[in-house]
Amino acid sequence: MNKKKWIMGVALILVCIFVLAACTAKEGTHFEKLKQNIEKLQENYAEVLKNIAQETNYRYTIEFESETLSNYDDVNRLMPGEREPSQSKMWYKPKLSYTYIQDGADWYVELEYTEHKTNADGVPQYTDKGGKKPEYLNVVRAEYRYVGSVLSVKVDDSVVYTGTLAGFDPSDYTHDILYLGSGNQLEQFLGAIDEDVVYSAVTRSWFGQKILSYRTYQVRATGLASQYESYKDSALTSGYGEDLSFDWEKVQDVFNQTFSYTAKKDRLVKLEYYTEVIGSYQRSNSWYGDRISASKTIIEITYPTAKKPVTIPA
Amino acid sequence: MAKPKQEVLSTEGTVKKYLTKKDYITFSMARFAASAISGLTQGYLLIFYTSVMGIPPVSVGVMFLVAKIFDGLNDPIMGTLVDKTRTRWGKMRPYLIFGAVPFGLITLMLFMPMTSLSLSAKMVYMYATFITYGIFGTLVGVPLDGLPAVTTPNNDERTKIISISRVVGSIGEQSALVLYSLFAIFFDMKNSFMTMGIVIGILAPIFLILGALSLKERIPATKETPKVLDGFKYMFQNKQFLAMICANLLTFFRNLVTATIIYVVTYIYFNGSLNIFFALPGAIAGMLGMLLAPKLKRMMDAKQLFIAATIFHSVALMLVFFVGFNVPWMVTAGLMFFAMLPVGILNVVPHLMAIDTLDYWEDKTGKRQEGIAFAIVSLRSKISSAFKDFVLAGLLSFFLFTSPLVSINSPSPWQLDFTRNGIFMIFTIIPAVLNLLSMVPLIFYKLSGKRMAEIQGRLEIKRSAQVIEAEAALEAAANGAEYQEPITAVSGEVENE
Numbered sequence: 001m002n003k004k005k006w007i008m009g010v011a012l013i014l015v016c017i018f019v020l021a022a023c024t025a026k027e028g029t030h031f032e033k034l035k036q037n038i039e040k041l042q043e044n045y046a047e048v049l050k051n052i053a054q055e056t057n058y059r060y061t062i063e064f065e066s067e068t069l070s071n072y073d074d075v076n077r078l079m080p081g082e083r084e085p086s087q088s089k090m091w092y093k094p095k096l097s098y099t100y101i102q103d104g105a106d107w108y109v110e111l112e113y114t115e116h117k118t119n120a121d122g123v124p125q126y127t128d129k130g131g132k133k134p135e136y137l138n139v140v141r142a143e144y145r146y147v148g149s150v151l152s153v154k155v156d157d158s159v160v161y162t163g164t165l166a167g168f169d170p171s172d173y174t175h176d177i178l179y180l181g182s183g184n185q186l187e188q189f190l191g192a193i194d195e196d197v198v199y200s201a202v203t204r205s206w207f208g209q210k211i212l213s214y215r216t217y218q219v220r221a222t223g224l225a226s227q228y229e230s231y232k233d234s235a236l237t238s239g240y241g242e243d244l245s246f247d248w249e250k251v252q253d254v255f256n257q258t259f260s261y262t263a264k265k266d267r268l269v270k271l272e273y274y275t276e277v278i279g280s281y282q283r284s285n286s287w288y289g290d291r292i293s294a295s296k297t298i299i300e301i302t303y304p305t306a307k308k309p310v311t312i313p314a
Numbered sequence: 315m316a317k318p319k320q321e322v323l324s325t326e327g328t329v330k331k332y333l334t335k336k337d338y339i340t341f342s343m344a345r346f347a348a349s350a351i352s353g354l355t356q357g358y359l360l361i362f363y364t365s366v367m368g369i370p371p372v373s374v375g376v377m378f379l380v381a382k383i384f385d386g387l388n389d390p391i392m393g394t395l396v397d398k399t400r401t402r403w404g405k406m407r408p409y410l411i412f413g414a415v416p417f418g419l420i421t422l423m424l425f426m427p428m429t430s431l432s433l434s435a436k437m438v439y440m441y442a443t444f445i446t447y448g449i450f451g452t453l454v455g456v457p458l459d460g461l462p463a464v465t466t467p468n469n470d471e472r473t474k475i476i477s478i479s480r481v482v483g484s485i486g487e488q489s490a491l492v493l494y495s496l497f498a499i500f501f502d503m504k505n506s507f508m509t510m511g512i513v514i515g516i517l518a519p520i521f522l523i524l525g526a527l528s529l530k531e532r533i534p535a536t537k538e539t540p541k542v543l544d545g546f547k548y549m550f551q552n553k554q555f556l557a558m559i560c561a562n563l564l565t566f567f568r569n570l571v572t573a574t575i576i577y578v579v580t581y582i583y584f585n586g587s588l589n590i591f592f593a594l595p596g597a598i599a600g601m602l603g604m605l606l607a608p609k610l611k612r613m614m615d616a617k618q619l620f621i622a623a624t625i626f627h628s629v630a631l632m633l634v635f636f637v638g639f640n641v642p643w644m645v646t647a648g649l650m651f652f653a654m655l656p657v658g659i660l661n662v663v664p665h666l667m668a669i670d671t672l673d674y675w676e677d678k679t680g681k682r683q684e685g686i687a688f689a690i691v692s693l694r695s696k697i698s699s700a701f702k703d704f705v706l707a708g709l710l711s712f713f714l715f716t717s718p719l720v721s722i723n724s725p726s727p728w729q730l731d732f733t734r735n736g737i738f739m740i741f742t743i744i745p746a747v748l749n750l751l752s753m754v755p756l757i758f759y760k761l762s763g764k765r766m767a768e769i770q771g772r773l774e775i776k777r778s779a780q781v782i783e784a785e786a787a788l789e790a791a792a793n794g795a796e797y798q799e800p801i802t803a804v805s806g807e808v809e810n811e
Contacts, residue, residue: 202714211732213714242433260730274728296728
């Protein structure tokens with residue numbers, strides 16, 4: 001039995017060692033490692049950006065989805081159900097898809113916007129009682145074709161403009177979809193990495209693909225006019241790494257972004273961008289945070305091959 | 315004169331029955347309760363830790379590895395403890411009666427979302443509750459497994475109660491699946507898990523206690539608790555057994571499939587309530603496979619059956635992978651049904667192979683070391699389970715699975731495409747390829763059908779001789795000579811009631 005007790009003792013000590021080893025690293029070590037990870041990520045990122053800037057013939061599609069909690073009271077910081085217990089969460093979920101083709105100096109854009117139906121009070125409508133399946137109103141299409149320095153714009157298959165690029169102003173038209181943008185949207189997802197807000201950065205290599213991903217956290221104090229600040233030195237946060245926590249009583253909301261770049265042979269083939277806003281709310285005299293909006297953007301880029309050239313559709 | 319230690323004949327010459335209908339029902343419900351708890355923890359604890367508690371997958375994987383191996387080594391100690399217990403209720407029932415409530419409570423505590431704690435505190439909570447759960451699980455599980463053997467000296471009754479309770483138990487294992495699919499319709503993930511923990515944690519002890527109160531311990535079990543070290547010695551002596559254990563140890567990769575279902579439905583199909591449509595057909599397919607196994611065993615030997623089932627499973631999983639997840643979920647779930655058919659066979663084959671290695675060893679040395687062999691088989695099962703969780707957690711981490719930093723009422727809907735593809739690969743192609751590794755140790759497994767027929771032929775002759783010897787001993791005993799211990803399976807005195 002003594003031997004058994006000894007084995008049990010050693011096993012328990014090992015368990016304790018594992019628990020201690022698994023706990024968070026010291027603050028200095030954590031941020032030093034984070035800095036190294038960011039540097040490594042930036043090296044790869046620069047390589048990917050350099051290559052995409054040199055491309056003159058490619059195609060990409062953007063799939064965008066978002067969800068916003070339409071009945072969150074951001075002034076009083078109340079979640080649905082807190083004021084009226086019967087009220088459930090009503091998510092507003094529009095969708096957008098976007099195709100861009102670059103062929104030398106010519107380009108082509110096709111975009112589709114799927115509207116989530118709302119009633120006269122702006123309350124989103126659903127096809128099920130549980131409020132999980134949005135009722136979509138309609139799909140609006142727009143097409144921009146810039147070929148030989150002539151821009152032609154179509155909305156739902158009707159030509160609304162033909163002329164120079166500089167002469168086109170969406171505000172001249174009643175179609176909201178034209179405000180959603182034309183031309184190359186890729187650049188807005190390829191900006192410099194703001195190191196100050198980066199929370200984690202990782203690089204993975206997998207069967208000839210390189211995946212670069214980083215996540216940021218920003219927080220702002222109560223009041224809708226207050227500005228977002230980095231999680232790092234904010235008085236509204238405590239801890240670091242996975243122990244990072246927020247003083248929800250003093251926080252209006254937390255904004256986090258995740259960027260991911262997938263490169264194949266140093267060519268950018270996929271870009272993912274996710275956002276999430278976590279709003280504060282009170283329940284039983286305690287303050288918490290929960291999602292009040294989120295979005296997902298997936299961009300997939302294809303390059304011409306001998307078999308599949310990338311051209312502007314006729 | 316001492317009472318015969320065999321099945322007791324009634325005055326009419328028929329075999330006396332000891333168990334009532336109520337005994338079958340209550341014991342089966344106890345087994346149902348224990349299986350419901352194990353189904354809950356095996357199926358949902360990893361996703362609870364990673365997606366609700368926000369603990370990084372690698373940390374959870376290390377914890378499972380450490381705690382489950384600790385638990386495996388702990389088993390024989392608990393066995394010894396039970397063996398040495400002497401109370402007026404018997405040696406097993408007290409553990410069920412007094413261990414059931416703490417076991418239920420610790421199950422409930424496992425699924426308490428302690429999300430406001432710091433990561434270090436969450437880790438300490440996770441280790442403390444899971445290790446305690448393992449200890450109580452063994453404390454209740456060992457007597458629950460042993461109870462049928464001591465509740466009746468009637469072999470038929472014993473076989474019947476084991477079979478019925480096993481079937482009911484396998485249904486119990488799926489109860490968490492049904493509950494989760496139901497709760498996921500009404501609650502978010504955090505509250506679904508918490509409610510499941512509460513429901514199962516409260517109801518299971520009631521059934522366990524009722525089962526223990528209903529059954530009586532009529533035979534003092536004399537089976538010695540095997541020592542792990544003896545088991546290792548035996549394993550290295552019996553090379554066929556070693557090859558079988560190594561092959562089966564590597565089958566843990568196929569358990570990744572069922573363990574990943576909850577991630578597939580949550581992060582690929584964004585609907586937790588689909589869990590039942592993925593897991594239940596798999597469970598049914600597994601049962602069908604189990605029923606098919608004895609028939610197939612007549613057509614091929616255990617090794618061939620193992621290889622054929624492994625290849626079938628791998629090929630079917632590869633097919634699911636190549637079809638991909640951008641198809642209606644019903645297509646994936648339907649294909650998974652076929653992919654899971656050989657799993658039932660693969661669950662039975664290790665036992666068939668273990669029996670073959672026992673026969674081989676008995677033929678070679680004259681010793682039949684069932685206790686030791688099955689202790690190692692049981693340890694292998696726990697180590698496989700530990701490896702499965704560790705590998706799954708490691709793969710999730712590699713595929714950049716994101717645990718939520720802030721406790722929110724739903725898991726983040728956005729995992730990277732790399733992560734979602736990775737989850738689908740863990741569900742299909744990774745186990746499909748790695749499963750094939752389990753065939754490698756079988757190169758050294760030489761117990762073919764022909765060889766086993768020869769071995770069994772020799773053993774039959776040897777056993778017939780032993781039966782004649784035993785009959786002679788019984789005859790001598792009937793003629794007034796001192797009674798001698800029979801050599802057949804069950805021994806133990808019938809309790810005076």
